[in-house]
Amino acid sequence: VIDSPPLIDFHCHLSRSGGLPILNGPKQQPLSGAPQSARVLAVTNTPSEWAVLSRGVADPRVIWALGLHPGERHSSAAVAQFQSAVHRAAAVGEIGLDFRRTAPTPRSEQIRRLDEMLRLIDSVPKLLTLHSTGATRETVDVLSDHRTPGAILHWFLGKPSVIDKAIDLDLFFSVNPAMLRSTNGQNAVAEMPPNRVLLETDAPYGHGGKAGAVEIDAALTSAVRSVARLWQLPELEAREQIVVNQNAILERAMFRRWRSV
Ligand SMILES: [Zn+2]
Helix, strand or coil, X not given: CCXXXXXXXXXXXXXXXXXXXXXXXXCCCCCCCCCCCCEEEECCXXXXXXXXXXXXXXXXXXXXXXXXXXXXXXXXXXXXXXXXXXXXXXXXXXXXXXXXXXXXXXXXXHHHHHHHHHHHHCCCCCEEEEEEECCHHHHHHHHCCCCCCCCEEECCCCCHHHHHHHHHCCCEEEEXXXXXXXXXXXHHHHHCCHHHEEECCCCCHHHCCCCCCCCHHHHHHHHHHHHHHHHCCCHHHHHHHHHHHHHHHHHHCCCHXXXXX
């Protein structure tokens, strides 16, 4: 049996999905040879959430990302807190743009804020996951003014031309089971070259938005199955491609702790 390295969930609201205990739950149908439980890039929605969790909840399988969710309202103090903490964070997310009508921050202000955040991490290797709901083109446009190789566009539903532009900027895409079930999502993933695709759960939002325990391993395994079908590859080959991509991202972010050979 080949010892296959663990999969990484590159976008998970872990604190809203049952927290660390969900990583210890019974594994459901791991792929053959698989085993160790998943690694998780755990995003936060506010800098204070990050401050509490990154200090208090330590686990080698989890890295906490500093976030300022674009779909939520933030005080200027929260924005300032993000700016002063970003140098200490090995990972950033979730940040980005949210152009849904329900988003409380005006679009122009969101763009200005994202641009400022990216200026602080320009050319600094970090794991970075971005939200782009209703704003795929605009998010890639803002990124094009900065150097963020290996930044990850999560649940990305951009048009083919925008996907191509993202690839020119050396960006990657993380895809989840809910996305892979929808026609929109499948069409977008079909446009993404296999060597640009990573996995995520976006738990709990990728699971109907219900807060509660999510079986991360099972969700990632289901995502592998779906991309394998899309790529017309056996599951184990699809999984190997994902692992190669994971290593490429960790290399760009200079995050060697999770590298697998
Ligand atoms: Zn999210």
